[in-house]
Each structure stands twice: as C-alpha cells, then as structure tokens.
Amino acid sequence: MAEFKHKTPLIDQLETGPWTSFVSDIKREHESRMANPKGIDFQFEVECCDDLLGVLELSYEHGRTHWKHGGIVGVFGYGGGVIGRYCDQPEMFPAVAHFHTMRVNQPMGHFYTSEYLEQLMDLWERRGSGLTNMHGATGDIIFLGTSTPQLEEVFYELTHNINQDLGGSGSNLRTPSDCMGESMCEFACFDTQEFCYQMTMEYQDELHRPAFPYKFKFKFDGCPNCCVAAIARSDLSFIGTWRDDIRIDQEAVKAYVGGEIPPNGGAHASRDWGAFDIQKEVVGLCPTGCMRWDGSKLEINTPECTRCMHCINVMPRALRVGLDKGCSVLAGAKAPILDGAQMGTLIVPFIKVEEPYDEIKETVIEPIWDWWMEEGKNRERLGELIKRQGMQKLLEVTGFKAIPQMIQEPRSNPYVFWKEDEVPGGWKRDINEFRKYHQR
Amino acid sequence: MAFISSGYNPDKPMENRITDIGPRHYAEFYPPVIKKNKGKWLYHEILEPGIIVHVAEGGDELYTIRCGGCRLMSVSHIREIMEIADKYCDGYVRWTTRNNVEFMTDTKEKAMSMKDDLLARKQPGGCYKFPIGGTGASVTNIVHTQGWIHCHTPATDASGTVKATMDVMFDQWENMKLPAKLRISMACCLNMCGAVHCSDIAILGYHRKPPMIDTEYIDKMCEIPLAIAACPTAAIRPAKVELPDGTKVNSVAVKEERCMFCGNCYTMCPSMPLADTEGDGIVLMAGGKISNRIDAPKFSKVVVAFIPNEVPRWPTMTTVIKKMVDVYSADANKYERLGQWAERIGWEKFFEKCELEFTHHLIDDFRDPAYYTWRQTTNFKFT
Numbered sequence: 001m002a003e004f005k006h007k008t009p010l011i012d013q014l015e016t017g018p019w020t021s022f023v024s025d026i027k028r029e030h031e032s033r034m035a036n037p038k039g040i041d042f043q044f045e046v047e048c049c050d051d052l053l054g055v056l057e058l059s060y061e062h063g064r065t066h067w068k069h070g071g072i073v074g075v076f077g078y079g080g081g082v083i084g085r086y087c088d089q090p091e092m093f094p095a096v097a098h099f100h101t102m103r104v105n106q107p108m109g110h111f112y113t114s115e116y117l118e119q120l121m122d123l124w125e126r127r128g129s130g131l132t133n134m135h136g137a138t139g140d141i142i143f144l145g146t147s148t149p150q151l152e153e154v155f156y157e158l159t160h161n162i163n164q165d166l167g168g169s170g171s172n173l174r175t176p177s178d179c180m181g182e183s184m185c186e187f188a189c190f191d192t193q194e195f196c197y198q199m200t201m202e203y204q205d206e207l208h209r210p211a212f213p214y215k216f217k218f219k220f221d222g223c224p225n226c227c228v229a230a231i232a233r234s235d236l237s238f239i240g241t242w243r244d245d246i247r248i249d250q251e252a253v254k255a256y257v258g259g260e261i262p263p264n265g266g267a268h269a270s271r272d273w274g275a276f277d278i279q280k281e282v283v284g285l286c287p288t289g290c291m292r293w294d295g296s297k298l299e300i301n302t303p304e305c306t307r308c309m310h311c312i313n314v315m316p317r318a319l320r321v322g323l324d325k326g327c328s329v330l331a332g333a334k335a336p337i338l339d340g341a342q343m344g345t346l347i348v349p350f351i352k353v354e355e356p357y358d359e360i361k362e363t364v365i366e367p368i369w370d371w372w373m374e375e376g377k378n379r380e381r382l383g384e385l386i387k388r389q390g391m392q393k394l395l396e397v398t399g400f401k402a403i404p405q406m407i408q409e410p411r412s413n414p415y416v417f418w419k420e421d422e423v424p425g426g427w428k429r430d431i432n433e434f435r436k437y438h439q440r
Numbered sequence: 441m442a443f444i445s446s447g448y449n450p451d452k453p454m455e456n457r458i459t460d461i462g463p464r465h466y467a468e469f470y471p472p473v474i475k476k477n478k479g480k481w482l483y484h485e486i487l488e489p490g491i492i493v494h495v496a497e498g499g500d501e502l503y504t505i506r507c508g509g510c511r512l513m514s515v516s517h518i519r520e521i522m523e524i525a526d527k528y529c530d531g532y533v534r535w536t537t538r539n540n541v542e543f544m545t546d547t548k549e550k551a552m553s554m555k556d557d558l559l560a561r562k563q564p565g566g567c568y569k570f571p572i573g574g575t576g577a578s579v580t581n582i583v584h585t586q587g588w589i590h591c592h593t594p595a596t597d598a599s600g601t602v603k604a605t606m607d608v609m610f611d612q613w614e615n616m617k618l619p620a621k622l623r624i625s626m627a628c629c630l631n632m633c634g635a636v637h638c639s640d641i642a643i644l645g646y647h648r649k650p651p652m653i654d655t656e657y658i659d660k661m662c663e664i665p666l667a668i669a670a671c672p673t674a675a676i677r678p679a680k681v682e683l684p685d686g687t688k689v690n691s692v693a694v695k696e697e698r699c700m701f702c703g704n705c706y707t708m709c710p711s712m713p714l715a716d717t718e719g720d721g722i723v724l725m726a727g728g729k730i731s732n733r734i735d736a737p738k739f740s741k742v743v744v745a746f747i748p749n750e751v752p753r754w755p756t757m758t759t760v761i762k763k764m765v766d767v768y769s770a771d772a773n774k775y776e777r778l779g780q781w782a783e784r785i786g787w788e789k790f791f792e793k794c795e796l797e798f799t800h801h802l803i804d805d806f807r808d809p810a811y812y813t814w815r816q817t818t819n820f821k822f823t
Contacts, residue, residue: 014600015565017607022510022599024563029514042441046456049514052589059588059597060751063717067592069710070530076453085590105462111469114522117533121515121522127446130515132536137583137634144590149443156448159458179537183466183474184502187483193466194583201560225731228537231737232638232730264775266486271617273774285775287734298813310733313578318484335632337704338672338808343638343737344800378669435566 002034005047006054010061026053029130039125043153044146045095048129052145066093071098073148074181075155078208082151082164090184098147098204099129102154103167105141105200108193109180110135118374119162127154137233138217139177140167153435165204172210178220181228181240186316187224187309189240189325196220199365212369213376222319224309228345230330235382236324236365237330237344238353244323246304246311253278253298282311299307326352330362331394334381342383347394349405364398371397392417460531471532473502473546481662489616490572491551503551504544507558508569508606508613511539512534512589512599520561520569528554538581539575561737576616579609580807583635584626587645587796593703594628595645595720596749601757605643608758612765619772619781622765623699623729630702633732640778641761642725642740647701648666648720650694653709655681662709667692670708672806722747722757726764726790738779745801760796767793792823 004027014023030049033042045051055066063119071084083101087320104120124130129145136142146154158164167175176199179185181192199218200207207437219230222240255261256276262269263276264349275293278298283291290304291311300311312319324368329351330344369384371394386394390410395402404410420427449455461494467475476495484494487503510517521541525533527775531779544560558570574580582605585591587598605624611616625639629646636642643820658664673696681691683769692712694705701719706712728740730781743764747757763777771793772781782790791798804810 011600011730013752014603015563015567017566017603018568018571018610019603019606019613020508020510020569020571021563021565021567021603022512022563022565024601025510025512027515028516028563032514032765041444043444043573046441056588056597060600062750063720064715065588065592065594069592069706069713077457077459077778085592104776107464107469108466110537111474111733112533112535113469114531114533115462116469117522125515126444131516132513132518133511134509134513134518134541135539137585152448152453153446153451156446159461160447160456161803162464163461164464165459165461177537177620180534182479182481183470184481184504186483186494188479197463197466202460203766204462208460209677210546219738223566224729226737228809229635229730231640231732233617239517262575263487265492266482267616267621268774269486270489270615271577281774285734304500308732308734314775333638336630337702338670340809341739342635343739346596378666429582 002031004030004053004274005050006057008057008211011053011057023053027133028160033130042125043127043150044129048095048145049131050094050130051093052099052131055087055089055096056094058089062349068097071100073151075151075166076168078338079210080170080172082170082429083169084148085145096145099145101137102128102143102146102150103169103175104143104150104158105165105167105175106135106139106141106177108178108196108200109183111183116162116368120164122152123162125155129159136167138167138174140175150360150373152322162320166208168207170210171214172208172216173203173206173212174215174217176218176220177205177228181220181222185223187240187312187321188224189242190327192220192222192228192240192354195353195357198355212373214379214381216372216382224307225313228331232333232343234333234344235331235369237333238327238360239326239330240325240353241307241350242325243350244322244367246300246305246322247320248298248300249320250319252295254296254313254316256318257436261315261317265316282314285310302364316434326350329360331368332381332382332386334383338379339384339387342387345383345386345391346406347400349396349403367398368394444638457511460711469532469534470716471502471530471546473500474544476500477502486575486616487548490574490575490615491511491555493548500548500549502544504542505548505551505554505558506536506574507541507543507572508568508574509535509539509541510603511581511584512598519570522553524558524570528557532731536581538574538583540581541570543794548625557702558586571610571613573614577618577620578614579612579618579622579624580614582606582624582626582643585628585633585637591628593707594716595630595647595703596628596643596722597751598626598628600752601754603645603724604753604758608762609765612687618765620775620777622768622778624761631704631793636725637736637739637741638728639763640728640729643757643761644723645720646721646723646746647703647714647716648697648746649701649714649716650675650696650713651703651706651714652693653691654713655689655691656663657684658692658709658711664692664709666691667705667709669713671699672699672704673698674701674704715823718748721749722754724760727782729777729779734775735780740779741787742802743794743796745799752786764794764796781810785819788821788823
C-alpha cells in the first residue's frame with residue numbers, strides 16, 4: 001500500500017456505501033503511480049492524486065474551493081480546448097500547483113475500442129494526472145490535470161500518434177454531441193452520429209479559434225425523447241422527427257393487449273402496475289387524443305399527432321416512427337446567466353437530414369451565425385439575442401416564413417410593430433394636411 | 441522525472457503541427473453487430489434492471505449491460521473497463537449521455553456471465569466498481585460538474601454530493617419501480633453546467649453573501665465594465681476608492697440589497713470572490729424534464745431555498761431528496777414524470793405532501809416574467 005501524505009478523514013467517509021466511490025478510485029490511481037510497475041517516466045507530478053485529495057479535504061474543511069480564478073493556457077494555433085487551473089495553496093499541494101484540463105473531442109455516440117482507449121490512457125498516464133472525466137457535460141473526454149509544459153506534448157502525441165484533436169472551449173463552437181441514434185435505437189429519425197461528425201469537421205475552424213460573441217453549442221437528438229438533451233443544452237438543437245404515419249403492427253398491438261409483451265420495453269417491471277390497459281396507458285394519455293382503440297384495431301389520426309413519442313415508447317414492438325424522416329431545429333437554449341434559462345424555440349419544423357447537409361448549413365446554421373456574430377453583444381448567447389431583437393428579426397435574417405408552429409400562443413399584448421412599407425402611404429405625413437380636416 | 445519530448449519542437453512551434461483533424465470517426469469503434477444493423481433495429485426490451493436487448497430486422501441481437509460510473513475516473517479504472525470489454529465484448533465499450541458505462545455483447549449467455557463478474561468487483565471500502573442498473577423507471581446516474589475538484593466558482597462540491605445522493609438512491613438505481621424515469625442533476629454554481637435547469641430533481645450550489653472587493657487589485661485584474669455588465673440585477677456600478685495609503689483607484693461598488701449572489705461578476709473579475717463557509721450551500725429544484733413525451737419539456741422549479749453544506753455526506757439534502765422521490769413514487773400515475781405529477785396535483789399539494797416548507801424565496805421576483813408564475817385564478821386547494 002502506498003503512503004498518503006495527507007490525512008483525509010472527511011472525504012474518506014465517501015469510500016463506503018454501494019455507489020462507486022471517486023475517492024477510492026483517486027486513491028487507487030495514487031497507489032498505481034507510486035508503485036509504477038511499468039516503470040513509466042511520469043511527465044507530470046507523481047503525487048498529484050494525493051495532493052488532489054488533500055486539496056479536496058481542505059475544501060471540505062473550509063466549505064470553499066481552493067482553485068485560483070481562471071487560467072489562460074493552450075496550444076499554438078488554437079484559441080481554446082484547454083482550461084487552465086492553479087491551486088491557491090501551491091506550497092501545501094505542490095503536485096497540483098498546475099492542474100489544467102484538456103478537452104479531447106470524443107468520438108460520436110461515445111463508442112470506443114479498448115485499443116483506442118489504451119492509446120489515450122497511456123498518453124494521459126505519462127503526461128497527465130491519470131484522472132479523467134468520462135465525460136464532460138458537453139461530450140468531451142476530459143483529461144483532468146496537467147502542467148503547462150505538457151500541453152503541447154500531449155497535443156503533439158494526440159494529433160501525431162492517435163489522430164485525435166482537442167475539443168472546444170471559450171467563445172466558439174463547442175464540441176458537438178449526439179445521442180446513440182441509429183447505432184442502437186429503433187426510434188432514430190436520422191443518423192445522429194454522421195450528422196454530428198460532419199458538422200464537427202465542417203466547422204473545425206469555428207471550434208478551435210473563437211470568433212463568436214460567446215459560446216455556441218450543437219446537439220443532435222435522433223427523436224423527441226431527447227436523450228442528449230439537445231432542446232435544453234444546445235444553442236442549435238437538431239431533433240429527429242417524421243411527417244407521415246406512425247407504422248402500426250396490429251398483431252403486435254394485440255400481443256401487448258394480451259399481455260404477451262411488457263409495455264414500455266419492460267421499463268416498469270420492478271413494480272406491479274396491474275395488467276396492461278391500452279386505453280388507459282396509451283390512448284388516454286395521448287396529448288392530442290388522436291388515437292382510437294376499438295378492441296381489435298388501433299387507429300392514429302396522423303394530422304392531429306404531435307409525435308410526442310409516448311405511444312411508441314410504450315409499445316416499441318407495435319409502433320414505429322414514420323418513413324418520411326428528418327429533423328426539427330430549435331434555437332436558443334441556455335442556462336440562466338444572464339437573462340434567465342431558455343429551452344430551444346422551434347424555428348424549422350422539418351428539414352431533411354441528408355448528406356452533404358448543404359440545405360441545413362446554408363439556410364439554417366450559417367445565416368444564424370452571420371446575424372449573431374454581427375449583432376450579438378459581448379457574452380450574449382443566441383437565445384438572448386433572439387429575446388433582445390425579437391423572433392421577427394431572426395425570421396428576417398434567415399428568411400424563414402412566420403408560421404403558427406413557431407409559437408405556443410399568439411401575443412396577448414397589442415404592442416405590434418409594423419414596418420413602414422407594410423402600411424399604405426408610409427409614415428411621412430404633413431401635419432398641415434391633417435389640420436385641414438381637424439381644427440386645433 | 442526527466443523531460444521526455446513527444447517530438448514537439450518548442451523552437452519551431454508551428455513546424456509539423458497537425459490541426460483541425462477533429463475526433464476519430466465513430467464507425468471505427470462500432471461493434472460488428474452495430475455496424476451490420478445500424479438503422480435496422482426493430483425493437484428493444486429491458487430484460488432486467490440494467491440489461492437491455494435490441495433486436496434487428498434480420499434477428500440479430502445486441503445485449504447491453506449498463507453500469508454506473510463516477511464520471512471522475514482514473515486511468516486504472518478505465519483500464520479495468522478495457523479489460524472487461526476485452527474479456528466479454530471483443531474490446532468494445534461505450535458511455536451514455538449520463539456518464540454510465542455500457543458493455544455490449546451479442547449473446548445472452550455472455551451478458552449474464554459478465555453481469556456476475558461486474559457485480560463481484562468492489563472497491564476497498566466495499567463500493568461497487570460497476571453497479572448495474574439505471575434503465576427504465578429508475579433513478580439513473582447524476583449528471584454533475586467539477587465542484588471543489590477543479591472549478592473556481594463553485595458553492596458546493598459535485599462528486600461528494602453525487603456520491604452521497606446515489607448511495608441513498610441506490611435501491612432506485614437497481615430497480616425500476618418508479619412511475620417514470622427520474623433524472624437527478626447537480627451543478628455546483630448557477631452557471632448550471634449540465635442539466636440542473638431541466639431535471640426531475642436538481643441539486644444546485646448557491647451563495648448567500650455579496651462578493652468581497654479586492655480594491656487594491658481590481659483595476660489591475662479586471663475589465664471593470666465587463667464586471668458591471670455581468671450583473672443580471674444591475675447591482676454593480678463603477679466607483680473611485682481611496683486606499684489606506686491615500687492612492688485613488690478605480691473600483692466598483694456593489695449595491696448589496698440588489699445582489700442575489702449569482703457570482704457572475706466573479707466569473708468575469710477575479711477581484712470579486714464570494715465563496716463562504718456558512719453562506720454557501722444547496723438549493724433544490726424539481727419538476728423539470730427534457731423529453732417531449734406527452735407534454736413539452738419543462739424547467740425545474742426551486743422548491744428548497746437553502747440547505748447548508750453538511751460535509752461529507754449532506755444528510756439534510758439527501759433526506760429531502762429521498763422524501764420527494766418516495767412521495768412522488770407513492771402518489772404519481774404510471775408514466776407521470778415528477779413535474780407532470782406536481783402540476784396535476786398543484787404545487788401547493790406538492791409542498792404539503794413532500795412536507796417542504798414554503799418560504800418567500802420561492803416566489804419569482806426576476807423581471808417581467810415573474811408575474812406569470814404567480815396565481816391569477818381562484819382555483820387553488822386548501823392545505
């Protein structure tokens with residue numbers, strides 16, 4: 001057993017209980033580094049895991065963080081991808097005096113082979129702390145903790161030996177991410193992985209060299225279940241949908257009704273909810289009431305369906321998404337700072353997702369960027385620009401036609417702007433002409 | 441430790457530089473059964489908590505075992521994941537959007553022998569290394585942030601609050617007995633990195649004291665107009681201040697009664713720190729969701745204005761979370777998410793049933809939209 005310099009009685013209490021313990025894991029890495037059975041010539045502090053636990057213990061004592069504000073580090077050629085971090089007690093914890101994070105652009109869908117992970121782990125064990133986040137909330141592989149001189153070395157090995165780039169940080173296009181999509185899911189309405197990959201490659205410059213007023217995120221969800229949370233966590237959300245009928249296998253519907261197939265793929269199996277009741281659990285919960293079950297046949301009135309996924313989720317073996325697939329695009333999601341949290345607002349109800357994606361790039365992404373890059377204020381997210389200048393301005397710059405699908409409800413206040421050319425006679429008027437008919 | 445060059449030449453930094461190559465192509469990492477059946481999946485079924493089978497048009501099957509992950513993972517732990525992937529899955533593995541690990545294999549037999557192996561792997565303190573669960577109507581992994589491990593603006597810790605909560609919620613992780621899935625998220629400050637604003641239950645680090653001003657340094661360290669523009673409530677204005685030695689410096693003044701402690705000025709200006717032992721703690725939010733299932737996505741709402749940072753296990757916080765989950769579980773209809781349930785019964789009933797104190801902090805007072813959160817009807821329930 002390796003020695004630990006720091007006593008950590010508080011965080012040691014997080015080594016019990018059933019859930020996997022990050023404290024035990026960091027200790028394991030410390031022991032691995034100290035034992036060093038492979039004889040690695042560590043390029044970052046050998047005792048960093050011990051010192052990290054020490055800093056964390058001190059934070060538990062103080063109830064405050066011990067990382068200094070900010071930190072600007074990186075690699076030449078790029079304006080982002082590395083988050084600098086310095087400890088505010090470097091004498092007590094010298095091995096984490098520098099503790100920078102490197103964001104590594106994950107493969108789409110977070111699929112890996114152990115061969116590829118081996119390359120990444122070898123590199124990070126040698127040149128970093130041996131600690132990671134799998135994954136950052138935006139999607140990146142996070143290399144957690146290294147020194148400034150190692151940044152270029154890690155980047156060189158990543159790009160030369162592993163054919164792998166950094167992800168994004170700063171006022172730029174952040175690393176796009178996606179749900180598992182067609183790779184493993186029967187609900188997917190487009191190839192989220194390919195679209196995400198192609199957009200990541202298309203906009204490498206925007207990702208690596210911040211040119212925007214603020215950060216900008218893409219996320220790709222294969223269907224409205226939103227497993228990568230595009231609608232809440234990306235400035236432009238691409239969410240799969242379809243325009244034609246839900247495909248119904250009436251025999252399979254009967255099998256559900258007969259209790260041969262568990263509802264919702266068996267998602268409620270640990271509790272007795274009684275026998276499946278299609279009327280109560282599907283038809284009665286449909287938000288638009290567009291379904292009918294007559295005891296032997298299920299009918300869906302397609303024009304009334306809003307494609308919420310509920311019936312498909314409950315009976316995945318009987319109901320399938322339509323064949324005329326594409327995606328909806330929603331814009332403006334963000335966290336609260338500054339003006340309040342926003343979810344994405346529907347701006348394109350339906351667009352085909354087909355390589356090389358020119359229509360989406362040319363009619364959606366780039367016109368929005370052109371507008372926001374020109375008009376957006378310093379640190380103003382797209383969602384806030386839409387609030388400040390109005391949905392109408394977004395329509396004007398993109399050329400989208402105003403349609404009722406874009407709103408939850410029409411405005412209730414009558415403070416309606418008109419453009420001068422929409423009003424007969426325009427706005428230039430002569431008061432004397434008016435006075436001819438209306439005395440003072 | 442002797443410096444070992446990667447081949448990078450610091451004297452000629454732009455020479456041999458490779459840039460803009462992006463991520464590796466995902467298809468390199470697809471297991472063969474996925475490569476073959478991509479886009480051809482017919483249906484799926486959860487065989488038991490944490491184990492899913494997908495069936496393709498041609499009849500091919502894909503068995504997936506979902507294991508909890510800490511998100512914060514060591515190289516050693518990932519090597520163990522690789523070893524398991526090599527042993528049972530021909531070296532293939534993936535992570536989910538909630539930071540669980542999924543091992544995929546093409547037969548049920550391999551999946552079941554892998555299951556026993558995974559559950560037998562424990563850490564020295566007895567924690568599972570690879571707890572199995574997180575599927576269906578369960579509490580799955582907690583999307584969380586950096587906390588005191590790596591960030592400079594947190595008001596609480598991320599990894600610790602998450603471990604404490606998942607230990608208390610473990611029974612819900614390894615079972616599927618809730619009315620619907622229940623998403624818990626955590627963010628250590630209100631930048632809300634992650635999913636706090638759209639989760640069934642959310643843990644949010646919060647401050648309760650205005651920033652201190654490091655007057656001597658502020659004009660040297662900060663772009664003062666940016667700090668002023670960073671304030672959502674316009675509590676900050678420029679000010680000239682005289683230091684004890686008589687020098688006049690440019691600084692800022694904070695109107696304390698207008699500050700709601702968001703910390704965004706500190707994000708922009710290192711001379712305005714606000715972290716505080718007693719002041720900082722946890723806000724709990726509830727009722728958010730992301731999916732469009734049945735009704736539209738919802739923001740989570742603040743339901744507990746403050747719980748202190750009770751290190752290392754935050755017992756008050758986990759007790760309140762467990763109470764909310766238990767009451768929701770007992771009261772909600774099948775398929776009803778926590779927010780849908782709270783809206784159906786009315787938030788006044790939510791507070792009554794969950795035995796949560798309602799305080800003035802929970803009433804919105806941020807700008808014009810606050811009005812729309814008050815009750816403009818006589819329809820309410822007596823509690």
